[in-house]
Amino acid sequence: MENYYIKTNRTFSSIRKYAWIFTVLVAIGGLWVPKLGLLVILIMIGLTATSFFTGRYWCGNFCPHGSLFDRVIMPISFNKKIPNFLKSKIMIVGFFLFFMYNFSRKVIGVSSFWGSYDFLNKLGFVFVTTYLMVLITGGLLSIFINPRAWCQFCPMGSIQKLAYKLGKSIGATEKNEKKISIEHPDKCHMCGKCSRVCPFQLTPYLEFGEDHQFHNINCIKCATCVENCPANILSLRTEEEATEMIENVCIEGYENRQRIRAKITDIKELGKDIREYTFIFISPEKVDYKAGQFILIKIQDEPKAYRAYSISSANEDSTKLSVIIERVENGYGTNIIFNDFKVGDIVDLEGPMGNELVVDNSAEKVLFVGNGIGITPFIGLTREILSNSSSVKDIKLLDGQRYENEFLYKGYFESLSQEEDRFQYIPVVSRDKNSSLKKGYVTHVLKDMNLDGYKVYMCGSKNMIVDSYNILLDKGVKKEDIFYESEERIAM
Ligand SMILES: Cc1cc2nc3c(=O)[nH]c(=O)nc-3n(C[C@H](O)[C@H](O)[C@H](O)COP(=O)(O)OP(=O)(O)OC[C@H]3O[C@@H](n4cnc5c(N)ncnc54)[C@H](O)[C@@H]3O)c2cc1C
Numbered sequence: 001m002e003n004y005y006i007k008t009n010r011t012f013s014s015i016r017k018y019a020w021i022f023t024v025l026v027a028i029g030g031l032w033v034p035k036l037g038l039l040v041i042l043i044m045i046g047l048t049a050t051s052f053f054t055g056r057y058w059c060g061n062f063c064p065h066g067s068l069f070d071r072v073i074m075p076i077s078f079n080k081k082i083p084n085f086l087k088s089k090i091m092i093v094g095f096f097l098f099f100m101y102n103f104s105r106k107v108i109g110v111s112s113f114w115g116s117y118d119f120l121n122k123l124g125f126v127f128v129t130t131y132l133m134v135l136i137t138g139g140l141l142s143i144f145i146n147p148r149a150w151c152q153f154c155p156m157g158s159i160q161k162l163a164y165k166l167g168k169s170i171g172a173t174e175k176n177e178k179k180i181s182i183e184h185p186d187k188c189h190m191c192g193k194c195s196r197v198c199p200f201q202l203t204p205y206l207e208f209g210e211d212h213q214f215h216n217i218n219c220i221k222c223a224t225c226v227e228n229c230p231a232n233i234l235s236l237r238t239e240e241e242a243t244e245m246i247e248n249v250c251i252e253g254y255e256n257r258q259r260i261r262a263k264i265t266d267i268k269e270l271g272k273d274i275r276e277y278t279f280i281f282i283s284p285e286k287v288d289y290k291a292g293q294f295i296l297i298k299i300q301d302e303p304k305a306y307r308a309y310s311i312s313s314a315n316e317d318s319t320k321l322s323v324i325i326e327r328v329e330n331g332y333g334t335n336i337i338f339n340d341f342k343v344g345d346i347v348d349l350e351g352p353m354g355n356e357l358v359v360d361n362s363a364e365k366v367l368f369v370g371n372g373i374g375i376t377p378f379i380g381l382t383r384e385i386l387s388n389s390s391s392v393k394d395i396k397l398l399d400g401q402r403y404e405n406e407f408l409y410k411g412y413f414e415s416l417s418q419e420e421d422r423f424q425y426i427p428v429v430s431r432d433k434n435s436s437l438k439k440g441y442v443t444h445v446l447k448d449m450n451l452d453g454y455k456v457y458m459c460g461s462k463n464m465i466v467d468s469y470n471i472l473l474d475k476g477v478k479k480e481d482i483f484y485e486s487e488e489r490i491a492m
């Protein structure tokens with residue numbers, strides 16, 4: 001499981017970014033000004049009160065220790081798998097009783113000073129030392145195991161869970177609690193990224209209910225999974241909002257998703273760390289797919305995980321497909337594929353999926369824009385459009401790479417542009433000073449193009465897509481004529 005869990009930004013609000021200052025102020029500053037510890041009472045009231053309505057929302061959005069672990073300690077954390085015993089009932093209940101016993105003992109001891117000048121200082125100091133204990137123990141676990149290892153058995157988290165159960169039993173959570181919700185399970189890439197970035201290492205993608213919601217009591221509603229899901233299908237919603245979402249969801253392009261057993265029949269080296277894999281379908285023997293769709297390849301069973309790849313072939317007889325995969329440095333899935341997948345292996349696929357790049361039959365002018373590995377769907381798309389009697393009269397392909405030797409299927413695109421008057425191939429290099437090709441990014445070329453009446457399909461890096469999208473709008477292309485797909489989440 002090396003490289004499995006991903007360190008990523010978890011602080012999407014000022015409170016989450018800076019609440020850690022409160023922890024340091026109370027736990028360290030309180031050693032000199034013990035009354036600062038009394039502020040912790042407000043924290044305890046806040047976390048208990050909110051958990052009646054929203055479960056562990058506090059832990060993911062307001063907790064000052066959580067902010068310290070996520071913001072300050074995460075960069076130096078080993079970020080390992082959280083051991084199961086830290087999540088076990090014995091640990092959670094045992095530590096809760098141990099903590100409460102010690103804490104109550106200290107508070108009762110201080111109560112004998114009630115009415116004296118020193119009472120508030122002494123009471124504050126109890127909270128200061130408790131806060132300091134959490135900072136040291138939680139901090140060490142955070143560095144050597146995982147930023148949120150402490151939170152698995154934090155007594156305040158246990159109080160929240162108890163209060164939440166009470167709130168739920170009296171109906172207080174029904175209208176207020178937002179849960180992670182998935183637009184539709186058929187749109188999920190099963191990539192497991194929601195789990196790989198989750199502070200608690202939960203597995204929402206394997207646990208969504210019939211109502212499309214994730215009901216795990218430990219979810220701290222931090223939205224890290226929402227921000228990182230490449231399919232952009234997660235959100236935090238109340239029960240009512242989730243029901244409304246299900247009623248309005250469109251799953252066009254995903255209706256034919258199915259499990260497929262397939263055999264690898266060919267692996268071609270196309271460049272440094274770039275390979276084309278061809279699969280022949282075994283069961284079912286025929287699968288209908290459209291150029292522009294993508295397919296999932298299973299990389300492991302435990303936890304179940306797939307990787308999404310654009311189909312690079314055109315569908316000639318529904319018996320096979322190809323994908324082109326670039327190995328990502330330290331990438332979890334691509335290293336499994338590159339090291340373990342051999343010709344003759346039987347693998348599990350799922351799909352076909354997606355309609356973002358499936359070209360509208362009524363289009364007359366089409367512009368394809370791809371950069372990096374994002375060029376791959378356009379191989380099958382150009383082949384499909386040019387070989388059938390589609391209404392498209394003009395196809396342009398803008399292909400951006402860093403160096404001239406990185407272009408994929410350049411020979412194919414060049415000969416296609418010589419054979420077909422309808423097709424124009426425009427390769428652009430961004431870093432290759434010795435190349436005779438156009439220099440710059442695809443965005444530079446886009447600015448100078450006449451795009452009247454074009455439908456535009458883009459695939460590649462998030463930056464390229466966002467920048468191109470804005471240029472296209474400035475040039476008068478309508479929003480409904482722009483389609484895109486990326487391996488990163490894009491919310492526009
Ligand atoms: C619809 C769609 C189509 C796609 N088509 C193609 C295609 O045709 N060809 C292709 O090659 N790819 C394609 N992809 C991308 C592909 O699905 C995989 O994401 C890609 O192969 C990388 O997988 P991986 O498991 O090796 O990398 P991962 O391990 O998932 O890493 C991916 C990125 O995550 C970050 N990351 C990972 N681990 C860490 C860590 N520990 N700390 C910090 N950051 C980390 C890095 O930025 C890394 O570059 C497509 C994706 C989508 C969504």
Ligand code: SF4
Nearest residue numbers: 198219220222223225
């Ligand atoms: S499932 Fe999502 S919202 Fe819940 S804790 Fe994990 S990342 Fe945060």
Ligand code: SF4
Nearest residue numbers: 188189191192194229
């Ligand atoms: S991150 Fe991946 S597995 Fe999780 S919901 Fe999104 S697409 Fe599905």
